[in-house]
Each structure stands twice: as C-alpha cells, then as structure tokens.
Amino acid sequence: MTDIKVKNEFLPIDPAAPLLEVENLKVEFRTANGVAKAVNGANFRLAEGETLAILGESGCGKSVTAQAIMGILDTPPGYVTGGEVRYRGVDLLKLKEEHRRQVRANRIAMVFQDALSALNPVFTVGFQLGELFRKHRGMSRADSKKRAIELLDQVKIPAARQRVGEYPHQFSGGMRQRVMIAMALALDPEVLIADEPTTALDVTVQAQIMNLLAEVQRERNMGLILITHDMGVVADVADRISVMYAGRVVEEAPVYDIYARPAHPYTKALLESIPRVDLKGQQLSVIKGLPPTLTNIPPGCAFAARCRYARDVCRQDPVPPSYQVTHNRTSRCHFWKEVVGVE
Amino acid sequence: MSEIVLQTKGLKKHFPITRGIVFQSKVGAVQAVDGVDLELRRGETLGIVGESGCGKSTLARLLVGLETPTAGEINVRGQDMTKLRGGDLRRARRNIQMVLQDPYTSLNPRMTVGDIIGEPFEIHTDVVPKGDRKARVRDLLDLVGLNPDHINRYPHQFSGGQRQRIGIARALALKPEIIVCDEPVSALDVSIQAQVINLLEGLQEELGLSYIFIAHDLSVVRHIADRVSVMYLGRVVETGRDLEIYEQPTHPYTQALLSAVPVPDPTLRGHRDQIVLEGDVPSPANPPSGCRFRTRCWKAQQKCTDEDPMLTLRPKSAHASACHFAEVRDVVHAVD
Numbered sequence: 119m120t121d122i123k124v125k126n127e128f129l130p131i132d133p134a135a136p137l138l139e140v141e142n143l144k145v146e147f148r149t150a151n152g153v154a155k156a157v158n159g160a161n162f163r164l165a166e167g168e169t170l171a172i173l174g175e176s177g178c179g180k181s182v183t184a185q186a187i188m189g190i191l192d193t194p195p196g197y198v199t200g201g202e203v204r205y206r207g208v209d210l211l212k213l214k215e216e217h218r219r220q221v222r223a224n225r226i227a228m229v230f231q232d233a234l235s236a237l238n239p240v241f242t243v244g245f246q247l248g249e250l251f252r253k254h255r256g257m258s259r260a261d262s263k264k265r266a267i268e269l270l271d272q273v274k275i276p277a278a279r280q281r282v283g284e285y286p287h288q289f290s291g292g293m294r295q296r297v298m299i300a301m302a303l304a305l306d307p308e309v310l311i312a313d314e315p316t317t318a319l320d321v322t323v324q325a326q327i328m329n330l331l332a333e334v335q336r337e338r339n340m341g342l343i344l345i346t347h348d349m350g351v352v353a354d355v356a357d358r359i360s361v362m363y364a365g366r367v368v369e370e371a372p373v374y375d376i377y378a379r380p381a382h383p384y385t386k387a388l389l390e391s392i393p394r395v396d397l398k399g400q401q402l403s404v405i406k407g408l409p410p411t412l413t414n415i416p417p418g419c420a421f422a423a424r425c426r427y428a429r430d431v432c433r434q435d436p437v438p439p440s441y442q443v444t445h446n447r448t449s450r451c452h453f454w455k456e457v458v459g460v461e
Numbered sequence: 462m463s464e465i466v467l468q469t470k471g472l473k474k475h476f477p478i479t480r481g482i483v484f485q486s487k488v489g490a491v492q493a494v495d496g497v498d499l500e501l502r503r504g505e506t507l508g509i510v511g512e513s514g515c516g517k518s519t520l521a522r523l524l525v526g527l528e529t530p531t532a533g534e535i536n537v538r539g540q541d542m543t544k545l546r547g548g549d550l551r552r553a554r555r556n557i558q559m560v561l562q563d564p565y566t567s568l569n570p571r572m573t574v575g576d577i578i579g580e581p582f583e584i585h586t587d588v589v590p591k592g593d594r595k596a597r598v599r600d601l602l603d604l605v606g607l608n609p610d611h612i613n614r615y616p617h618q619f620s621g622g623q624r625q626r627i628g629i630a631r632a633l634a635l636k637p638e639i640i641v642c643d644e645p646v647s648a649l650d651v652s653i654q655a656q657v658i659n660l661l662e663g664l665q666e667e668l669g670l671s672y673i674f675i676a677h678d679l680s681v682v683r684h685i686a687d688r689v690s691v692m693y694l695g696r697v698v699e700t701g702r703d704l705e706i707y708e709q710p711t712h713p714y715t716q717a718l719l720s721a722v723p724v725p726d727p728t729l730r731g732h733r734d735q736i737v738l739e740g741d742v743p744s745p746a747n748p749p750s751g752c753r754f755r756t757r758c759w760k761a762q763q764k765c766t767d768e769d770p771m772l773t774l775r776p777k778s779a780h781a782s783a784c785h786f787a788e789v790r791d792v793v794h795a796v797d
Contacts, residue, residue, distance in 0.1 A: 175650040290741045291513075320512035320677065322738045325721035329737060347651065350680070350723030354730055373727045391655035393684035395722045396729075396793040398703065402659055402684065405652040408620050 129217065135207030137341045138164040138187075138226070138309050143201035145179070145186050145365075147412075148194060154412040156182040158365035159201070161440070164309065164341040169332075171344045171356035171373075177409060179365040180345045184311050186211075187343075188228050189218045205309070223250060227307035229331075231314035233294035237286040243270075243297050244282035250304045269300040273330060292323035296330065303334060310335070311343045316351065328355060349392055353377060361385045364410055364420035366437070371447035381449035381458045383425045419451070427453045463503040466671050467524070467557070467639055472497045472533035474519050478746060491746045493519040495695035496533070498772070499673075501639065504665065506672040508686030508703075510679055510718070514742055516695040517675045521643040524673060525559045526550070537639070555585055558632040562644035564624035568616040574627055575612035578602070581634040588635055601630040606660060622653035626660065633664070641673045646681060658685055679722045683707050691715045694745055694753040697772055701780030711778035711787035714754045720792035732795040752784070760786045 145157040157179040164170050172180045185191045187203050189210065203210045210221060230236040238246055247269055248262030257265070263282065270278035273296040286294060295315060302310055312331060316324040332355055335342045346352055352359060352373070359376050361369045361384065369382035380386040390403040407424040410416055416423065422432040431452055432438070440448040443458065451457060475490035494516040501507050511517050522528045524535060526542060535542040537556055545553050561567040568577055579598045582589050589597050599609035605626040616624055625645060632640050642661070646654040662685065664670060676682050682689060683703055690700040691714065699712040710716045717736040724733070738757050743749055752770050755761040764785050774780070775787040 175652060292741065321679070321721040322512065322717060323741075324723075325735070325737050328723075348723065349651070349725040353725045353727045354723045356727075377725065377727050388651060389725065391652050392725055393655075393658070393680040394724060394726075395680040395683055395707065395719065396724050398683060398707075401662070402655040404655045404659060408622075408653075 129208050129213075129220070131205075132207035135204070136163055137166055137206065138343075139202070139204040140183070140187065141202045141204070143183060143186060143203065144199045145182050145191065145196060146199050147196050149413075152413040155415055156196070156365055156412055157186065158415070159437075160360075160362070160365070160367050162360050162367060162370060164343060166308070166341055167335070167339040169335065169342045169344060169355055169357045171346060171352040171359045172362060173346060173349065173352055173359055174362035175347055175409065177412065178362040180362050181313055183362075184228065184313050184343065184345055187311065188222060188226060189215075190222075190228075223302075223307065224254060224305045225307055226309040226311065227302035227305070229295075229298050229302045229310065229312040229315045231317055233291070233298045233318075234286060236298060237294065239286055242283050242285055243289070247282075247297070247301055247304060250301065254305055265304070266300075269304055270297070272303070272334075273297070273300045275300075291319055292326060295319060295323075295327050299327075299330060299334070303338075306338070307340065309341045309343070311345070313345045314347070315344075317346070317348070324351070331355075349388065361388075364415055365412065366420065366450060367440075368421065368450045369448065371443070371449075375444075375447055379458050381443045381447065381454045382421075382451045383427045383453075383457050384421045386457055387424075387426075427451070427456060429453070463505070465500055466503050466538060467499070467501040467673075468534075468536040469497055469499045469524070470534045470536070472499075472520070472523060472535065473531045474516075474523055474528055475531045489746050492695050492748060493745060494523060494530075495748075497692075497695075497697055499690065499697075501671050501673060503638070503671055504669050505688065506665065506674050506686045508682035508689040509673065509675045509692060510677065510682050510689060511692035512677060512718070512742060514694075514745065515692040516745070517677075517692050518643055520692070521559065521641045521673065521675050524641050525557055526554055527559075551585065555588070555635040556637050557639040557641065558635060558637040560625075560628050560632045560640060560642045560645045563648050564621055564628055565648070567628055568624055570616055573613050573615055574602070574607075574619075577616070577627060578630045578634055581631065585635055597634075598630075601633055604633065604664070605630045620653075621649050622656055625649060625657050629657075629660065629664070633668075636668075637670070639671045639673070641675070643675045644677065645674075647676060647678060654681070661685065679707075679719060691718065694742065694748050696753060696783065698754065698783045699781065700772065705780040707793060708791060709779070709789045710792065711775065711780070711782040711789055712754075712784045713758050713760055713786075716790050716792050717757075722793070724793070729795050734790070734792045734796045736792065754784075760784075762786075 140162050143157055143160040147154040160183050174180045186198050244263055244266045247266035251257040251262035251265050267278050267282050275296050316327050356373045358372050360367045363384050369385050387405045405424050410420050417435040419432045419438050422428040438450045438452050440450055441454050443449050474494040475492050477487045478489040479485045480488045509517050523530050575598050578601055579594050582594050602609045607626055646657050674685055686703055688702050689706040690697045693714050699715045717738050720736045749756050752765040755765040770783045770785050772781045772783040775782050778787040
C-alpha cells in the first residue's frame with residue numbers, strides 16, 4: 119500500500135487561507151421513515167490554535183457535522199446535500215475519495231467518544247497505532263512500532279514500551295482514550311476534532327484527558343473542534359462556542375460572552391437548566407417540550423415551540439437569519455436584543 | 462428531626478472470584494461494598510457519589526434486595542430486611558422501590574405502559590383490588606406528568622425523559638416510603654434532566670418520600686441532596702450535609718473529585734484549585750492496605766498504610782471523614 123503519497127501535490131492548498139471553514143453544510147439521512155434533515159446549513163470557521171466548541175443535545179447534528187467534515191458519513195443513508203467544507207481554501211466535499219484520504223489523519227484527525235468500540239479488539243494497540251505510519255508514511259514494521267511507543271509516551275501512558283504490545287481491553291477507559299488521542303496525533307494534523315472525548319469517563323479522568331488535549335493543542339498550535347453537550351467542560355477550555363439546535367448553529371460567540379449574556383433563547387434556557395457544583399440552586403428552570411423530530415422540522419425557527427420569547431413571526435418561514443450581535447458573535451433569533459437585554 | 466426510615470450497619474457485599482469449572486475453588490473476592498453505614502430520614506434525600514467501580518450501584522441493589530449481602534444489616538423501620546423471608550420479605554420490600562438508570566433498557570418493549578406500571582400489583586396482589594388497578598395506573602401516569610390516555614402505548618412511543626417518568630411511576634405504584642434512584646438522569650439530555658429532577662423534587666414534597674440518590678454527577682447531587690456520602694472502593698470516605706461536603710470537604714478524595722467537576726462559568730477558568738489525580742482506581746479485588754485512597758493521595762504517609770482510617774469526626778473536620786489528616790479545603794470556588 120504505497121499508492122498514497124506522503125505529501126500530496128494534488129491539493130491546491132493555500133497556506134494563507136483560513137484553516138477550516140464550514141459554510142452552509144447540509145446533511146440528510148434518507149430512511150424508510152422519511153428524510154431526516156440532520157444538518158441544515160451549519161456555518162463556522164476555525165483558526166490555528168483555536169478551540170471551537172460545538173455544543174448541543176443529542177440529535178442536534180453535532181456529530182454528523184464532524185463526520186461530514188471528516189468524510190466518514192455512512193452513505194447510504196447519510197448524504198451531504200449542500201455546502202462547503204474548506205480546508206486551507208480547498209473544498210473537501212469536491213475531492214475524490216483518494217485525495218480525501220490524504221487529508222484524513224494527515225491534516226484533519228478525529229478522536230471518538232467510545233474508545234473501546236473505536237479500537238479494534240483483535241489487534242494490539244501498537245499495531246493499530248503503527249498502521250497509520252505503515253499506510254500513510256510507508257514505514258517498516260519496526261520503525262512504526264518505535265513511533266507508536268513515542269506516541270504513547272507523549273500522551274503519558276506509563277510503561278509505554280510494555281503496553282504497546284497489549285490489547286485494548288487491557289487498558290482502562292482513560293488510558294484507552296489516551297490511545298485514541300495518540301492515534302489522532304500520529305500524523306501531525308492541523309485540525310483535531312474531538313467528538314465527546316470524555317463523556318464515557320469519570321470526572322477525575324475527564325480532567326486528565328481535557329488537560330492532555332489542551333496541552334497537545336498548545337504545543338502543536340492545532341485547531342481543535344470540541345463536540346460536547348457538557349456546558350461545564352466547554353467553559354473550561356473553549357475559545358468560541360457554536361450552539362447547535364435541530365441542525366443549525368443558532369448562536370456563535372466567544373466563550374465569555376455566551377455565558378455572561380447569551381443572545382439566543384435556547385442557549386439562555388440551557389444555561390438556566392443546569393445544576394452547578396459551586397452553588398445550591400433553587401428550582402431548575404425547565405425547557406418545556408422536546409426537540410423537533412428531524413423528519414419534520416417546523417417552519418421558521420425550530421426552537422419556537424419551546425421558546426418563551428416566540429411570537430408569530432418565529433413560526434413562519436424564512437428561518438431567522440444570522441443576526442450580527444457584535445462584530446464577533448451571531449444569533450439566529452429575531453428577538454436577540456430582548457434576549458441579551460440591550461436596546 | 463424526623464425519624465430514621467432506613468439504616469444500614471456494616472453492609473458488605475463480596476463477589477467471589479472462582480477458578481475451575483467442575484471443581485470450583487474460591488481464589489479471592491471483589492469487595493464491591495465493604496462496610497457501609499447509612500442513615501436515611503423521612504423526607505430526606507441522601508446523595509451517594511463516587512466514580513465507576515466504587516460500589517454505589519451494588520449498594521443500591523443491596524438496599525432493594527436484588528443482592529444478598531455478605532454481612533451487615535439493612536433496617537427498614539426497625540426490621541432487618543436481611544433476616545426476613547417469604548411473605549414478610551415481600552411486604553417489607555414494597556416500602557423500598559427503585560428507579561433504574563437507563564430508561565431505554567429498563568422497560569420491556571413488548572409491554573404496554575399500563576402493564577409495566579401495573580405489574581407491581583400482580584406481584585403484590587393485596588395492595589389494590591383488581592377492579593381498581595387500571596384507575597390507579599391512570600392516577601400514577603397523571604402524577605408523573607404523562608397523559609393517562611396513553612396507557613395502551615408502548616415504551617418506544619415515548620422519548621427518553623417520558624420513559625424515565627414511566628420508570629418513576631412504576632416505582633411509586635406500591636406507595637413506598639423510600640425510593641432508591643440509581644443514576645436516574647445520567648442517560649438524559651440536560652434540558653430533559655431538569656424536568657426529571659424537578660419531578661422527583663415535587664413528588665418528594667407531595668408524598669413525603671425519602672430518596673437515596675445515586676449519581677456520578679456531583680452537580681446534580683448537590684442540587685437535589687440534603688446530605689451526601691462520598692464512596693471510594695466500596696467504602697464511604699466522607700459524609701455530611703450538602704454544605705459541608707461541597708463547601709468544606711475534608712477528605713482528599715472528595716476534594717479531588719470536586720475540583721475535577723467543571724463549572725459552567727468561564728470566568729473561573731484558571732482561578733480554581735485544581736487537583737488532578739494520577740493513575741487509576743485500584744482493583745476492588747485487591748484493595749490497598751490501610752486507607753484505600755493512599756495510592757493516589759498526595760497526603761499519604763506511613764500511618765495511612767498501617768492504619769485503616771475510620772469514618773468519624775476529626776479535629777479539623779466537623780463532619781465524618783475517613784482520613785487521618787482530614788482538613789478543610791475549598792475547591793469549588795475561585796481562590797484568588
């Protein structure tokens with residue numbers, strides 16, 4: 119398998135172009151029960167050294183967005199039906215599969231949520247890590263094993279030399295997630311997408327993994343996309359946050375602004391509905407109702423049915439546009455001024 | 462103070478590790494729960510927190526009688542549950558019911574909601590006469606905020622939050638005084654979580670229930686619990702009122718656990734006392750001698766290896782703490 123070039127000459131990459139831009143991305147799943155519109159025009163951009171958090175509840179399209187960027191969407195039933203994903207100016211969605219493959223892991227890599235099911239149980243951890251070097255870099259088995267040990271060392275797995283020959287089930291949950299991170303870092307990507315990297319872990323282990331991610335990001339000046347539903351984790355590490363609801367980015371803002379003064383009713387309601395460890399709260403405020411089914415998203419704003427600010431205009435098409443709240447934040451709410459509390 | 466409805470003394474559950482198939486020999490034991498003393502009062506919520514493998518779910522199963530304890534007592538209203546048999550046991554069990562973690566697997570997909578909630582009446586036939594059962598199920602559905610007309614629907618027709626309500630209705634069917642909630646909201650999304658927490662709180666007020674609330678999410682437990690017990694490797698390491706545990710933790714494990722909980726407020730970033738523990742939890746089949754936390758503790762000294770610290774009041778701890786060197790350290794607030 120040496121048909122994959124180490125550095126590709128095919129891609130017209132513009133080093134001055136933004137690292138990653140997602141524009142109007144649309145993904146749908148064609149199922150027997152109808153077409154589920156999982157992503158309906160997602161927009162965001164990511165710069166070097168920046169941490170962008172994509173925040174949302176299950177079914178909001180955050181993981182599907184990540185899969186579409188990586189080009190690992192299950193097709194069928196999933197189809198990208200529109201939009202662009204530009205890496206350094208190159209639209210990845212228009213690339214041929216063999217070119218796309220060079221981008222994957224080399225340029226954009228991903229850490230998955232459930233490390234036990236993402237790793238192959240019948241190969242050693244060292245073999246799976248080494249595979250990257252053998253396939254993408256054409257290294258020998260001995261060299262790739264050496265690199266695998268170095269990588270395990272970098273993600274602070276103790277006794278890396280012994281553990282490289284062990285199988286995934288012999289690692290604890292936290293250690294397995296470290297292996298996943300090592301695997302993602304193997305080929306020095308510029309963008310790392312972490313899809314709920316700590317959801318399956320205990321809090322003390324979560325803290326270790328988040329610290330590790332932050333550290334490797336700083337060292338390599340990578341762009342990090344952190345996909346999560348946990349507003350606590352996000353507050354600790356993100357620079358900017360995109361909040362997704364029913365397949366759309368409803369609010370995007372720097373982390374301090376969004377927590378201090380959310381500009382979309384959904385973000386505001388989410389923040390009010392989470393208990394905090396440092397405060398004894400009163401009654402939690404509740405978002406009534408349920409998110410819409412993706413096969414039947416209502417016209418206008420998808421959150422309108424659950425929103426306390428909603429008026430008639432919200433329940434009609436068109437979908438609220440991205441209002442510019444300040445120069446660096448947007449909100450898809452007609453009444454963002456009211457929500458944020460400014461005149 | 463209201464009366465004690467549930468009390469455990471020296472509760473232990475050891476799972477044997479055996480070798481051989483035909484001639485089995487016991488070669489060790491997983492000490493899942495190893496000497497737990499609890500007290501639960503009427504109308505109170507006792508939160509139990511700890512990481513996976515600390516024995517909190519085994520404890521829940523012991524309390525409702527799904528496991529037989531290796532040693533110790535479970536007293537419900539003065540009766541030792543572990544000594545009861547037959548009809549007496551069945552009647553005693555009515556008083557302590559359980560809400561399970563995963564609303565997707567804990568409801569039988571082939572049974573209607575009415576059958577699921579009504580099943581306890583089939584087992585405890587003398588609670589509600591046959592003719593009144595359907596009406597009682599409808600009342601229960603109404604009580605947990607579901608439409609009583611949905612009595613003939615199947616679990617898959619409900620969302621996760623609604624299914625958890627069905628689980629709660631089933632637990633309430635026999636009018637228990639005590640409900641053991643084992644991670645009741647951890648499978649739910651945040652906005653749905655709040656709905657279920659509020660429901661549990663409302664039911665407690667309305668029916669005077671006592672809860673044992675088991676969760677790994679310390680923020681949720683702080684919100685709902687009056688008192689909290691922190692577990693590590695089968696033992697309770699610290700117990701106290703919510704304010705004592707969260708604002709003045711004295712056991713190093715509690716401090717590490719609390720400091721690792723992310724707070725949804727970016728202005729606290731870098732201003733909190735963060736303790737990052739090294740390594741993993743030791744195996745409960747072979748726990749360390751003395752204090753079980755000593756292998757990961759930054760305060761550990763020789764005394765911790767030699768002497769098992771009791772869960773008791775300490776010179777620098779106003780509530781029970783199982784650490785020889787217990788001392789208050791605020792880890793959840795900004796420390797500048």
